[in-house]
Amino acid sequence: MAFNLAEALSSIQTQADASDWRDAIRLAGAGLVSGGATTAAYTDEMIDAVEKHGPYIVIAPGIALAHSRPSPAVLTGGLSWVSLATPVEFGNKANDPVTVVIGLAAVDHDAHLQVMRALAGVLSDGPAMERLRTATSSDEVRAVLGELAAAAA
Amino acid sequence: MKIVAVCGMGIGTSVLLKMNAEKVLAKLGIDADVEAADMGVARGAAQTAEIVLTSEELAEELGDVPAEVIIIKNFFDLEEITEKLTAAVE
Incomplete structure (x- = not known):
């Protein structure tokens, strides 16, 4: 069986409410913190990254990959998953509005490649993403990710 | 060929972009070395690479290379x- 992305998710929130893109990133950051992946400082670093480099983290229609670089605020590294009840504008010309925010923290540039490969597989699967976008519980998200990993075996 | x-x-x-670019290059049968880089490293690496892959926002920040x-x-x-890489390689 291929790597199950659910195993890398330190937190899953579905149909959450965010008033703007900063709020949406804060939810993803809180998920990393609650899972022990990062300290709260990393959440600010993810917001700073967008302020510095623009909303390029919206890498595909409706999907934002919130992240910053390896730093002391990264404890173990990990991923968090947030789907939004109401889509939020990040200011990305091609891919707004955002309905799924994935928080990513890595301890270095190489440790998370297996996770990234699994993530790339999930994000490029349109029908699966539609199910993940509309999922209303973390169990439902885990179930879809588990099916994908089994199918990719 | 070197791609950043x-x-x-x-x-x-950039890691996700590198993975997907490698998939496309393998399908096209193009022998290329794809490197993932942050903005600072990229400004240097882009001096010796043939192709830079990035998003619209970052292309503006990268400036002339x-x-x-x-x-x-x-x-x-x-x-x-696939479409954009094919056009660039030809």
Whole structure:
């Protein structure tokens, strides 16, 4: 069986409410913190990254990959998953509005490649993403990710 | 051929872009070395690379480099990456 992305998710929130893109990133950051992946400082670093480099983290229609670089605020590294009840504008010309925010923290540039490969597989699967976008519980998200990993075996 | 996939931090989007670009290059039968880089590293690497892959926002920030800069809108749209890489290589 291929790597199950659910195993890398330190937190899953579905149909959450965010008033703007900063709020949406804060939810993803809180998920990393609650899972022990990062300290709260990393959440600010993810917001700073967008302020510095623009909303390029919206890498595909409706999907934002919130992240910053390896730093002391990264404890173990990990991923968090947030789907939004109401889509939020990040200011990305091609891919707004955002309905799924994935928080990513890595301890270095190489440790998370297996996770990234699994993530790339999930994000490029349109029908699966539609199910993940509309999922209303973390169990439902885990179930879809588990099916994908089994199918990719 | 040397290709650089650029993002702000060098751990997230550029890694995903590199993975998808490698898939496309393998299908096209193009022998290329794809490197994921953050903006700082990329400014140096882009001096010796033939192609830079990045997003619209970051292309503006990267500024003028000798490499051909290809802007990818959807990092998971292999057709978009295939089309743009094919056009650049020809």
